[in-house]
Amino acid sequence: MRTRIPWVTLVIVLVSLLATPAAHGQNKFRLKPGPVGKLCFDCHPDLAEKLKGKFVHTPVRTGNCAGCHSPHTSAHGKLLSASPSALCLTCHPSVVPEKAVSSHRVVVEGSCVKCHDPHASNNKANLLKTGNDLCVSCHKAIGDTVARVTFKHVPVSNDCLSCHNPHASDKSAHLLKSPVPALCVQCHKPDSPRFTRQHVDYPVARANCVSCHDPHGSNTAGILFDTVHPPVASKRCNQCHSAATAAEPFATRRPGFELCRGCHSAMMNEAFGKNRIHWPLVDKTGCLSCHQAHASREKKLLNVPEAGLCGRCHTDTIDWQVKLAEKAAQEKATAKTRGEKGALTHEPVQTGRCSACHLPHASDSARLMRQASIVEGCGSCHDWLKHNSHPMGEKFADMRNKNLSVNCLSCHQAHGTGYRHMITFPTTTELCVQCHKQLRR
Amino acid sequence: MPSILGSLLILSCLGWLCAEAGAAEAGKLRFVAAIYLDDKGVGLRQPEGVACNDKSTVIVGDTGRGRLLRYTVDDRNVKPAGEIRAPQLSAPIRVQMNSKEEVFALDGRQRRIVRFDVKGESKGYLDPEGVPAPAGIVPRSFRIDRDDNIYLLDVFSARVLVLGPDGKYLRHVGFPTGYGFFSDLAVDSRGKIYLLDSLKATVHAAQKDAKEFSLVAKNLRAHLSFPTSIVVDSRGILYLVDEHGGGIVLLGQDGSVLGRQLAMGWTEGLLNSPSQMCLNDRGQVFIADRGNNRVQVFSLVR
Numbered sequence A: 001m002r003t004r005i006p007w008v009t010l011v012i013v014l015v016s017l018l019a020t021p022a023a024h025g026q027n028k029f030r031l032k033p034g035p036v037g038k039l040c041f042d043c044h045p046d047l048a049e050k051l052k053g054k055f056v057h058t059p060v061r062t063g064n065c066a067g068c069h070s071p072h073t074s075a076h077g078k079l080l081s082a083s084p085s086a087l088c089l090t091c092h093p094s095v096v097p098e099k100a101v102s103s104h105r106v107v108v109e110g111s112c113v114k115c116h117d118p119h120a121s122n123n124k125a126n127l128l129k130t131g132n133d134l135c136v137s138c139h140k141a142i143g144d145t146v147a148r149v150t151f152k153h154v155p156v157s158n159d160c161l162s163c164h165n166p167h168a169s170d171k172s173a174h175l176l177k178s179p180v181p182a183l184c185v186q187c188h189k190p191d192s193p194r195f196t197r198q199h200v201d202y203p204v205a206r207a208n209c210v211s212c213h214d215p216h217g218s219n220t221a222g223i224l225f226d227t228v229h230p231p232v233a234s235k236r237c238n239q240c241h242s243a244a245t246a247a248e249p250f251a252t253r254r255p256g257f258e259l260c261r262g263c264h265s266a267m268m269n270e271a272f273g274k275n276r277i278h279w280p281l282v283d284k285t286g287c288l289s290c291h292q293a294h295a296s297r298e299k300k301l302l303n304v305p306e307a308g309l310c311g312r313c314h315t316d317t318i319d320w321q322v323k324l325a326e327k328a329a330q331e332k333a334t335a336k337t338r339g340e341k342g343a344l345t346h347e348p349v350q351t352g353r354c355s356a357c358h359l360p361h362a363s364d365s366a367r368l369m370r371q372a373s374i375v376e377g378c379g380s381c382h383d384w385l386k387h388n389s390h391p392m393g394e395k396f397a398d399m400r401n402k403n404l405s406v407n408c409l410s411c412h413q414a415h416g417t418g419y420r421h422m423i424t425f426p427t428t429t430e431l432c433v434q435c436h437k438q439l440r441r
Numbered sequence B: 001m002p003s004i005l006g007s008l009l010i011l012s013c014l015g016w017l018c019a020e021a022g023a024a025e026a027g028k029l030r031f032v033a034a035i036y037l038d039d040k041g042v043g044l045r046q047p048e049g050v051a052c053n054d055k056s057t058v059i060v061g062d063t064g065r066g067r068l069l070r071y072t073v074d075d076r077n078v079k080p081a082g083e084i085r086a087p088q089l090s091a092p093i094r095v096q097m098n099s100k101e102e103v104f105a106l107d108g109r110q111r112r113i114v115r116f117d118v119k120g121e122s123k124g125y126l127d128p129e130g131v132p133a134p135a136g137i138v139p140r141s142f143r144i145d146r147d148d149n150i151y152l153l154d155v156f157s158a159r160v161l162v163l164g165p166d167g168k169y170l171r172h173v174g175f176p177t178g179y180g181f182f183s184d185l186a187v188d189s190r191g192k193i194y195l196l197d198s199l200k201a202t203v204h205a206a207q208k209d210a211k212e213f214s215l216v217a218k219n220l221r222a223h224l225s226f227p228t229s230i231v232v233d234s235r236g237i238l239y240l241v242d243e244h245g246g247g248i249v250l251l252g253q254d255g256s257v258l259g260r261q262l263a264m265g266w267t268e269g270l271l272n273s274p275s276q277m278c279l280n281d282r283g284q285v286f287i288a289d290r291g292n293n294r295v296q297v298f299s300l301v302r
Helices: A007-026 A036-041 A045-050 A084-091 A131-136 A140-148 A154-158 A193-198 A256-261 A265-272 A306-313 A315-334 A374-379 A428-432 B002-026
Strands: A393-398 A401-406 B028-035 B049-052 B057-062 B067-074 B077-084 B092-097 B103-107 B113-116 B122-125 B139-144 B150-154 B159-163 B169-174 B182-187 B193-197 B202-206 B214-217 B227-232 B238-242 B247-251 B257-261 B274-279 B284-289 B294-301
Touching (some): A036 A045, A131 A140, A306 A315, B049 B284, B057 B103, B092 B274, B103 B139, B139 B182, B193 B227, B238 B274
Antiparallel strands (some): A393 A401, B028 B294, B057 B067, B067 B077, B092 B103, B103 B113, B139 B150, B150 B159, B182 B193, B193 B202, B227 B238, B247 B257, B274 B284, B284 B294
């Protein structure tokens, strides 16, 4: 017997099939009837309270909790339907421009909730706080500086977003809306008589304003960085540069260290009289490898704090310190009791006080050490006579090498070795039997 | 998944085999002898420079004692052959020898090159003649090629100056852009110049008549810590002296890593802050082992 399917049934099936994706898109989890979000509020009543905020995130307002959350299971925290770094970008893809020059770290990491409340807030754009309060909750040091300084940069006090983009910038580093000096000359008119007079007629509208001025304010008039090179402070720019009217007014009068030697001859002559020089001092960049020419936040006009300065070139040393710090933290976390005694690395190295042992310009000693004698160098901080009774000094030859005498570095490495007490072998026994072979077992 | 893991295993095995084959082709350094003393029994102190030639004459820059020492090396026998001193030389940090066995030493204090004749008599400073502006020259290192031309690594004016044997300017090649700090250079038998960037752990090269350098090996940081010296052998294999890491890294002409040899330590065959290396056509390799107050002699076993 031949069964005939009524054509009406076929139409119903087809229509229902076609209708399914649309329905699925709106209610893919087939939630119970009624406003979709209302169901969630039955168990999450605090969210209903949140909805009273002035600004409610659109998916929340429309009750589309499943727009961000998966109701059953998820590989991500808070039952999010995707990783935090990807989730927000699905609806807000243009937050970071395609060719961004700089991006806010929290945005890149997908930590949008560090600034925004994903549900609702009384602040515009669902921000957690308003104005600069939000920014300084992370950028505390800048917040402290802005609050403390005598000479304030008004736009900074008003709103960080006067100069910075919150998410990313496709024009400049540091999230700046425009590069310097284009950003600065939007407010500071370089052709005004006052501006010209203050910059002693140099065409600074083409210069790097932040080589002298601290954009976040300072304790020095004109918001110059707190440490100012005396020729800058006294507006004697032509001491180092060509005249303001010259074809190349910013050209320096002499190249490299030769320019600085004019004033800093005593320091230079002392350095140049040593057997070993720190080579960046005499290369093309010269003193500016480490120092600022005009002004700096740091003492001695250093480019950055000493901790970061040396590490910009000596990355191998810094990388090693990072590894040792990680190892120390790991060992501390897994230690059952108080943890092992003895440092994995040297405190001055770990804290970036390289100049505790090394001279930055020149030295008669290898590795630019402050002291010719290792024992005396270490002894300036460590009382090694209390350390142990092992013979040390020029009179005692290293048994591994007849041309070496026993000193602190015979057993320890100043930058750390990965072993406790910075010894050069995993255990004290292994170390000692390197020389005392008769004790080997 | 197992097939992917299997493929990865096979690929890594092949990679290891290739590296081993490369290292074998490049040769291995086998310890032969160590130089500790001068002819009067006085020990070396922090020697940073070493130069050699095919006649097995070796010049050691005994930096800590402000002198040069001459030795002859015959197989395992190292014989002191006199001391060279000059008032201009207080800290010889780089040493070279030309085909006439004249000695050139870069003084760390004056940052100038002092010349000595074959007898060890001082012939004064090497003063480059006819060098175009900028006038300032600060040599960080230098090399002498088979034709006795002198290559100065001028860090002050960011260029390599090529001088004739008499010190007259021949040409120069500017440093490439975006470099960190060039500590040393090497010149092969065909006049190709290699530059070693210690900070970026890279090697640049310029053919004999090239006007600029190009990158040969980039980001070698995974293989070394802080290289400060470079030499090239007759086959074009590059040897990078890793001062902070206490080892030698070998590169092929294309910049590929062929292997790493030697290690940090105090006993013979190990290195502690090596600073300059020299090799000759007899397969002898000399390394100024500064931190160990000695110069070590190795043979290159292929």
